[in-house]
């Protein structure tokens with residue numbers, strides 16, 4: 361859909377995750393009205409999906425409900441076998457080398473915990489140390505670090521079932537990282553968290569990526585997660601990629617516009633300058649829209665030379681609007 365240079369080459373040398381023409385269909389039986397038997401139907405969850413991710417990238421994987429995000433992540437982690445195409449993670453075929461791959465990836469599902477529900481948090485971590493055979497010194501080092509940054513020190517002896525959602529999520533993230541995975545898949549990691557917890561978690565993920573070059577693939581409906589963490593976004597709709605590129609490039613999709621907000625010293629008729637159009641006037645404040653890919657400088661200069669300006673600011677297009685537009689175009693295709 362995009363033609364700009366922001367768009368990613370979906371197949372890259374040195375990729376950590378490689379997905380080529382990936383496909384997954386499900387056979388489902390549906391009850392047909394007036395018939396005794398159920399009819400068989402095929403649901404295409406993922407098709408023609410091609411992308412690759414380099415080590416250390418932080419990629420947002422987004423799409424509307426039922427777009428195929430979870431199905432993709434399940435194929436990347438080896439839980440589901442593709443019905444077509446190819447997938448490789450760290451040089452391994454996930455469904456064939458699931459045990460080996462498990463040592464190299466971490467997975468966090470926001471709505472499901474992988475911790476032992478009835479055990480104190482620390483017991484889950486110790487079990488994981490044994491399962492992954494993490495050298496004791498490395499385990500201690502990682503545990504101390506994550507406990508400190510994620511502020512879990514007071515919760516270690518609490519059974520998981522008694523933790524708050526935010527504490528449980530931080531526990532799950534620690535559990536997923538103790539074995540130093542190269543890739544971390546996060547599925548709705550901030551769902552249900554308050555603003556402070558969200559901010560803290562995002563900060564932690566940023567530092568993890570900066571310090572350890574951990575590759576991050578983030579599935580979320582919270583676009584602020586994406587804006588805070590990901591330079592690259594893959595948008596999936598109806599099982600296939602409809603956009604793969606930078607967040608800035610996504611902003612520029614769909615001929616979206618930016619807005620120049622002008623506070624005049626006094627009320628005035630709508631501002632008339634080349635390259636911009638007045639959309640709204642409220643007292644001395646006026647909103648002018650101009651194309652996202654145009655420079656704001658000549659418009660600002662024209663306004664400032666012809667009017668008495670008290671203040672100016674530029675608003676970027678709302679990313680949610682851009683994405684909604686992309687989804688609706690996908691639905692029409």
Ligand SMILES: Nc1ncnc2c1ncn2[C@@H]1O[C@H](COP(=O)(O)OP(=O)(O)OP(=O)(O)O)[C@@H](O)[C@H]1O
Pocket residue numbers: 386387388403404405423424425426427428429430431432
């Ligand atoms: N086990 C299954 N059997 C039949 N159909 C399935 C199965 N798993 C997923 N699907 C279907 O495949 C499509 C993609 O589902 P998927 O869960 O991957 O979407 P999603 O993008 O993760 O959605 P959400 O944002 O709602 O979690 C949907 O139509 C879904 O109903």
